[in-house]
Amino acid sequence: MAGIVGYGAFVPRNRITSEEIARQWGKDPATIRRGLMLEEKSVPGLDEDTITISVEAGRAALARAGIDPQLVGALYIGSESHPYAVKPSGTVVAEALGIGPSVHVADFEFACKAGTEAMFVALSVVESGRAKFAMGIGADTSQGAPNDALEFSASAGGAAYLFGQDHLLVDVVDTYSFTSDTPDFWRREGEFYPRHGGRFTGEPAYFKHVTSATRAILDRTGFKPGDFRYVVFHMPNGKFPLAAGKQMGFKPEQLETGWVVNTMGNTYSGSSPTGLAAILDVADPDDLILITSFGSGAGSDSFVLRATALLPERRGRAPTVRSMLDGRRTYLTYGEYAKYREKILVND
Amino acid sequence: MPSPRYWREIPARYRLEGGRCSGCGKVVYPIRRVCPSCRKGDMEPVALSRRGRVVTSTVIHVAPPAFHMAAPYSMAVVETPEGARLMVQVADCESDEVVPGAEVSLEFRRIQREGKSGILCYGHKAVPVRSGSA
Amino acid sequence: MRDVAIVGVGMTPFGELWESSLRDLFVDAASLALRDAGADHLDAIYVGNMAGGQLVGQEHLGPLMADQLGMRGVPSTRVESACASGGAALRAAFFEVASGASDLVLASGVEKMNDGADVTGVLATAADQEAEVYHGITFPGLYAMIARAHMAAHGTTLEDLAAVSVKNHRHGALNPKAQFKQEVTAEQVMASSMVADPLRLLHCSPVSDGAAAVLLCPLDRAAEFCDKPVKIRASGMATSAMALADRHDPAFLDAVHLAGNRAFDMGKVGPRDIDVAEVHDCFAIAELCVLEALCFTERGLAGEATRAGETTLGGRIPINTSGGLKSKGHPVGATGVAQVIEIVEQLRGEAGARQVKDAVVGLTQNMGGSGASAVVHIFERV
Numbered sequence: 001m002a003g004i005v006g007y008g009a010f011v012p013r014n015r016i017t018s019e020e021i022a023r024q025w026g027k028d029p030a031t032i033r034r035g036l037m038l039e040e041k042s043v044p045g046l047d048e049d050t051i052t053i054s055v056e057a058g059r060a061a062l063a064r065a066g067i068d069p070q071l072v073g074a075l076y077i078g079s080e081s082h083p084y085a086v087k088p089s090g091t092v093v094a095e096a097l098g099i100g101p102s103v104h105v106a107d108f109e110f111a112c113k114a115g116t117e118a119m120f121v122a123l124s125v126v127e128s129g130r131a132k133f134a135m136g137i138g139a140d141t142s143q144g145a146p147n148d149a150l151e152f153s154a155s156a157g158g159a160a161y162l163f164g165q166d167h168l169l170v171d172v173v174d175t176y177s178f179t180s181d182t183p184d185f186w187r188r189e190g191e192f193y194p195r196h197g198g199r200f201t202g203e204p205a206y207f208k209h210v211t212s213a214t215r216a217i218l219d220r221t222g223f224k225p226g227d228f229r230y231v232v233f234h235m236p237n238g239k240f241p242l243a244a245g246k247q248m249g250f251k252p253e254q255l256e257t258g259w260v261v262n263t264m265g266n267t268y269s270g271s272s273p274t275g276l277a278a279i280l281d282v283a284d285p286d287d288l289i290l291i292t293s294f295g296s297g298a299g300s301d302s303f304v305l306r307a308t309a310l311l312p313e314r315r316g317r318a319p320t321v322r323s324m325l326d327g328r329r330t331y332l333t334y335g336e337y338a339k340y341r342e343k344i345l346v347n348d
Numbered sequence: 349m350p351s352p353r354y355w356r357e358i359p360a361r362y363r364l365e366g367g368r369c370s371g372c373g374k375v376v377y378p379i380r381r382v383c384p385s386c387r388k389g390d391m392e393p394v395a396l397s398r399r400g401r402v403v404t405s406t407v408i409h410v411a412p413p414a415f416h417m418a419a420p421y422s423m424a425v426v427e428t429p430e431g432a433r434l435m436v437q438v439a440d441c442e443s444d445e446v447v448p449g450a451e452v453s454l455e456f457r458r459i460q461r462e463g464k465s466g467i468l469c470y471g472h473k474a475v476p477v478r479s480g481s482a
Numbered sequence: 483m484r485d486v487a488i489v490g491v492g493m494t495p496f497g498e499l500w501e502s503s504l505r506d507l508f509v510d511a512a513s514l515a516l517r518d519a520g521a522d523h524l525d526a527i528y529v530g531n532m533a534g535g536q537l538v539g540q541e542h543l544g545p546l547m548a549d550q551l552g553m554r555g556v557p558s559t560r561v562e563s564a565c566a567s568g569g570a571a572l573r574a575a576f577f578e579v580a581s582g583a584s585d586l587v588l589a590s591g592v593e594k595m596n597d598g599a600d601v602t603g604v605l606a607t608a609a610d611q612e613a614e615v616y617h618g619i620t621f622p623g624l625y626a627m628i629a630r631a632h633m634a635a636h637g638t639t640l641e642d643l644a645a646v647s648v649k650n651h652r653h654g655a656l657n658p659k660a661q662f663k664q665e666v667t668a669e670q671v672m673a674s675s676m677v678a679d680p681l682r683l684l685h686c687s688p689v690s691d692g693a694a695a696v697l698l699c700p701l702d703r704a705a706e707f708c709d710k711p712v713k714i715r716a717s718g719m720a721t722s723a724m725a726l727a728d729r730h731d732p733a734f735l736d737a738v739h740l741a742g743n744r745a746f747d748m749g750k751v752g753p754r755d756i757d758v759a760e761v762h763d764c765f766a767i768a769e770l771c772v773l774e775a776l777c778f779t780e781r782g783l784a785g786e787a788t789r790a791g792e793t794t795l796g797g798r799i800p801i802n803t804s805g806g807l808k809s810k811g812h813p814v815g816a817t818g819v820a821q822v823i824e825i826v827e828q829l830r831g832e833a834g835a836r837q838v839k840d841a842v843v844g845l846t847q848n849m850g851g852s853g854a855s856a857v858v859h860i861f862e863r864v
Contacts, residue, residue: 013440014440045439045440045457046417046418047418047437047439047457047458047459047473048457048458049458049468051456051458051468051470052455052456052457052458052470055456056455056456059456083458083468084468092362092470095358095362095363096362096363096456096470098363098395327478328440328478330440339417346417357612357616361616376728377613378612378613384723384728403631403727403732404627404628404630404631404634404732405627405630406623406626406627406629406630406678406679406680407626407676407678407679408618408619408620408623408678409675409676409677409678409679410602410620410622410677410678411602411618411620412600412602412603412606412615412618412620413600413603414618415618418618420676421618423617423618423619423623423627425627425726425727425732433727433728434613434727435610435613435614435617435619435725435726435727436617437617437618443679448631448634459616459617459618460616460618469616471616471617473617
């Protein structure tokens, strides 16, 4: 079975606090922070986008794998904020990473699930023998509409996973995908911001798919919640993943390490992949890990993973997620945030 | 800018590919056909390290239209370990960090955009290295 | 080669000349030069212009200007070397006469900058588009980097930079053709808005319209046209690395140094023999670097020399008695020729309130981009 031979993440260095956004709209900061369990979120600079984030995450993954990029036979990027409507992000990232031209490249899209989707396909391409190495990346710089709940959480960041057959840092034990047509959150062509169904995004969407996929993979693999050292779910806000975990019998300690949302925000396709990277930054050999993503529309991808003895040796080759979340960062006013997120109208 | 003009520079801008002279060893960035030092050797592609030191710098306050919203921004001439020098913007920095000798890493960023409908143009920017952080 | 003299000069005022188009400016200056010499025909025309195409959509200035001057049929070419276009036009005209190929040649320069184009972007085309401008550097930004390098290497201060602007405005206040005829104080310079750190608005030459022209002929025919011909004693030109990153020492203008040495060698004079000079102060730092590159002061000491008054009217080596680019204005293509006119007037003794006593030998230095091209001419009263 194939597995992860390299991983990396990148989170932009700008931040805005929930407090600053709340004040802008006359909301009570304390209520927001408590209700969403969000302190601050990352904000991409005017010079950052899904492509730039993917390149930096991809570089880290290649550094940890220590392989020649020319050996990567497939590259997939999942995002809901690809910089072009038509022209792949993947080709820019491949050229920047020194991958190709003998490479299969595709861009993926499935709301917040596009990252794990890219990972799933990359894994499958290696398992099938069609490529020696394949990379799957989840990255986003999605927007939240002004004065909408999502404005507190929509952030920027991503993670890259390189799959191969040998010298695995992480074994992939099993995968499971659960999908249905559930219109909980969408964006039509030409619209700047997405729309969502309010409370409909909860039970029938997020919780149904996350718990169904997770329960199914536990069932199939025979593992119980208690068997896992680390668990990470998609993090649309601070509350949902903790509630889902509790619902399914996981303990807060299992969720803690991957729960990066309270200072990172929801990086959409990068959410659970970046949470997973934070776990891999500290996991011990043989630790069992569960990741279940969620993408509106809707679907969840679950992976059961096991860390190998090689992981601690290689992970020092690139920055950790925690160093990016706790390290150098710049706090923005709402005005600066609006400028960076181009919410201010200007002539072309 | 016209696409072919941008596309031609991709190896230099995306992968920091410069040129090393097979005759005298001089490393230039970006690559060019004739070695500016000896005019004799062949220039072979060489990827520069993604780090270097600041040689000189400034902060642009009055910016061209493409960079209007980003002003004020820092710019620096950076020298890589291979001895090549490049002109880059400096991102995620305080202007007083960008001093001669300051260590920087080179990160992939979007350099400019052709308005709302043109192509997106990428390259590298310098980011000051601060000890103990990413 | 024959000796060459300047026998007629003419220039428009420099400034925001809304009523005049690019072609109007040229004709005004050229007509004044022809009238000054009493000449009624030309063997050739050189038009120095950096960016007619980008600024007003007009290329092919050679025939356009000949036509507008009523000189259809005359050989006429546009010469371009960014901000050194005027000096380069003079050099081309000089060799055409010196070689014996032509007798009466007009060397001119013209620029129309205020018709609404993106001037910052246009001026940046003098820099390396792919390696420099792509990344967001501006023309002032390049000189700001030079300033910082000079300050780090030699201890040059912001006060030194301000002293250049103050002096040039003081001179410009005496020049009826200058764009800015008011003096400025060091405090005003240091309080003006920041353009590219450490250069502020009042360290930077302005955006200007204008034209300038000089008529050349062989020295032995000069008496037909004027009583006080000025001989072109030498011409020197050099280039350097285009990109600032590729210059060995960003604080040293090696093209200026090389061009200066070539002119000094050809003219068999040295810096100490120069009585008055017009140099390319596109930014205050440029004047300091040029003084050092031409060996008018020692390396690193130009700031001190300026503050001590060595380069002011009445000082050891008066620099930019016209007001320089800063106060007189800088219509890019015209500047190199306007510098020549100031020196000619000085050597003719016709500089009025700006007159340098007993000026016999003068020098002009014109420069393109961040110093990638440089042209130096030396002149002598005969």
